[in-house]
Amino acid sequence: xxxxxxxxxxxxxxxxxxxxxxxxxxxxxxxxxxxxxxxxxxxxxxxxxxxxxxxxxxxxxxxxxxxxxxxxxxxxxxxxxxxxxxxxxxxxxxxxxxxxxxxxxxxxxxxxxxxxxxxxxxxxxxxxxxxxxxxxxxxxxxxxxxxxxxxxxxxxxxxxxxxxxxxxxxxxxxxxxxxxxxxxxxxxxxxxxxxxxxxxxxxxxxxxxxxxxxxxxxxxxxxxxxxxxxxxxxxxxxxxxxxxxxxxxxxxxxxxxxxxxxxxxxxxxxxxxxxxxxxxxxxxxxxxxxxxxxxxxxxxxxxxxxxxxxxxxxxxxxxxxxxxxxxxxxxxxxxxxxxxxxxxxxxxxxxx
Numbered sequence: 001x002x003x004x005x006x007x008x009x010x011x012x013x014x015x016x017x018x019x020x021x022x023x024x025x026x027x028x029x030x031x032x033x034x035x036x037x038x039x040x041x042x043x044x045x046x047x048x049x050x051x052x053x054x055x056x057x058x059x060x061x062x063x064x065x066x067x068x069x070x071x072x073x074x075x076x077x078x079x080x081x082x083x084x085x086x087x088x089x090x091x092x093x094x095x096x097x098x099x100x101x102x103x104x105x106x107x108x109x110x111x112x113x114x115x116x117x118x119x120x121x122x123x124x125x126x127x128x129x130x131x132x133x134x135x136x137x138x139x140x141x142x143x144x145x146x147x148x149x150x151x152x153x154x155x156x157x158x159x160x161x162x163x164x165x166x167x168x169x170x171x172x173x174x175x176x177x178x179x180x181x182x183x184x185x186x187x188x189x190x191x192x193x194x195x196x197x198x199x200x201x202x203x204x205x206x207x208x209x210x211x212x213x214x215x216x217x218x219x220x221x222x223x224x225x226x227x228x229x230x231x232x233x234x235x236x237x238x239x240x241x242x243x244x245x246x247x248x249x250x251x252x253x254x255x256x257x258x259x260x261x262x263x264x265x266x267x268x269x270x271x272x273x274x275x276x277x278x279x280x281x282x283x284x285x286x287x288x289x290x291x292x293x294x295x296x297x298x299x300x301x302x303x304x305x306x307x308x309x310x311x312x313x314x315x316x317x318x319x320x321x322x323x324x325x326x327x328x329x330x331x332x333x334x335x336x337x338x339x340x341x342x343x344x345x346x347x348x349x350x351x352x
Contacts, residue, residue, distance in 0.1 A: 002094075003202065006075065007066045009093075010086045014038070014055050014107060017089070021055075021105055028096055030103065039118035041105040044127060048220055050102040051095055052134040052171055052183075053088030054109035058194045073203040083190035083200040085109065088135035091188055094209050099216040102129060106171050109136070116171040120178050130222050132183035133212065134172045139165070140204040142187040146173045149228035153182040156221065160211045162186060180225050186212070263287055276301055 012020060018038055025032045030043035041055075063077035075081065092103060108114030131153070137144055143162035145154060146169075158164060167185060176183035189204030259272040263284040276288040278301040283292055294301050295313040297320060302313045312320045 002090075002206070003068055003075070005093075006087070006090050006200070006202070007068075009090050010063055010066060010077070010082050013062060017055050018105075021089070021093070024093055025096070025103065028100070030096075030100075032103070035115070035118050035122060037118075039107050039115040041103075042119060042123070043103045045096070045100040045102040047099055047101045047216060048128055048130040049099075049216065050104055050127075050129045050132040051092045052104045052106065052132055052175070053092045053136060054085045054106045054115065054171060055089060056107050056110050056115075057082035057084065057086065058110050059196075068202075073201055075200040075202060076198065078196065080196040081190075081198045081200060083188070083198055084138070084193035085136045085188070087188040087190050087200055087205050091135040091205060091209050091212075095212055095216070098213065101216065102127065104171075104175075109171050113169070113171055113174045116174050120175065124178070126179040126181055129179075129181055130220050132172055132175060132179075132181060134170055134183065134185040135188045135208070136170050137165075137167065137185045137187040138190050138193055139187045140189065140201070141208070142185075144170070144185040145183075146170070146176070146185070147228045148176055148182055148184070149226045150182050150223050151226075153184075153223040156223065157184050157186075160215055162211070177227060182223055182225055278303060 009017065009020075015038065018034065018041055021041055022032050022034070025041075025043050030045070032041050032043040034041050057080075059080040059082050061079055063079045063081055065079070066075060066077045066081065068075045075083070089105065092105070095101065096103060104116075104119065106113070106115030106119065109116070141162050142165040143154075143157050144165050144167035146167060148154075154164060170185045172183035172185060186208055187204065188208055189201040190198060191201065192198045261270065261272050261275060261282040263270060263275065263282060270282075270284050272282065275282045275284055276292065278288065278292050283301075283303075288301070292301055292303050293311065295316055296311045297316040298313060300313060
């Protein structure tokens with residue numbers, strides 16, 4: 001029965017899948033709401049946990065034939081199965097049969113999270129959830145936290161048998177920092193995603209569902225939200241996921257302005273017209289004054305760090321030496337050394 005349900009989900013077009021999901025959620029007493037241009041399907045539950053999966057796949061066509069080996073518990077298709085992330089969609093539907101969590105199905109995850117961005121534009125604030133669980137990870141028993149750095153939350157998830165791993169991107173990479181709540185991405189059993197050799201290990205998928213059901217059968221704890229800090233070239237800790245400019249969050253900036261970048265020194269997000277381009281990256285006006293300069297010869301902007309002197313960049317340095325008839329510009333601190341040299345007493349012949 002479950003195998004047939006998985007096969008049905010992977011064979012549906014995204015438009016038909018949305019209609020199917022809406023009907024299934026309504027049968028369970030949900031009131032699902034669909035985003036603009038079918039960008040997401042959201043339904044609020046009674047348990048303060050949000051279950052998340054994405055409905056799009058990377059494959060151009062739908063699988064016409066789906067095969068299942070019951071001995072090995074493996075499902076595949078010659079056209080590409082699309083278990084990333086139709087396996088997650090199946091898992092969410094199985095979990096809400098017994099636990100009325102919040103549900104978020106997003107489109108466009110494979111295109112940079114366009115669906116979850118639209119969801120945030122319409123729901124900018126947390127709807128009362130203590131945690132979010134995305135079911136969109138390859139392999140077995142992986143748990144990925146991205147930029148979440150709440151160690152207590154990490155330990156809590158790992159207590160259910162999951163093992164911490166590293167990942168690059170998922171919908172919760174955007175949603176977690178925007179809502180400032182703890183999120184995790186869990187394995188749903190697929191391997192070799194984004195290829196026609198993709199396989200789904202159904203037993204691993206069902207194992208993850210069982211572990212989450214165990215989690216949901218208990219009281220849901222609240223953990224403090226904390227983001228991971230990265231460090232720039234000067235050793236200053238910066239947060240890359242959620243910062244403010246003129247009262248707007250990073251996500252809101254991307255919604256409000258067309259051209260937004262991060263300062264490579266302080267890590268804060270600014271509108272580009274108020275920034276300086278420095279060595280193919282950007283610096284805010286405050287950091288530019290303290291850590292950058294404009295070369296007097298070529299007119300390009302450079303970081304002070306690693307340059308031979310203020311006023312001349314390293315590319316123009318030797319040309320400056322050849323062309324300049326004046327003494328070479330001094331490094332900072334050399335003026336003080338020359339002053340000390342002038343104060344020394346002259347050497348007398350009788351002293352030699």
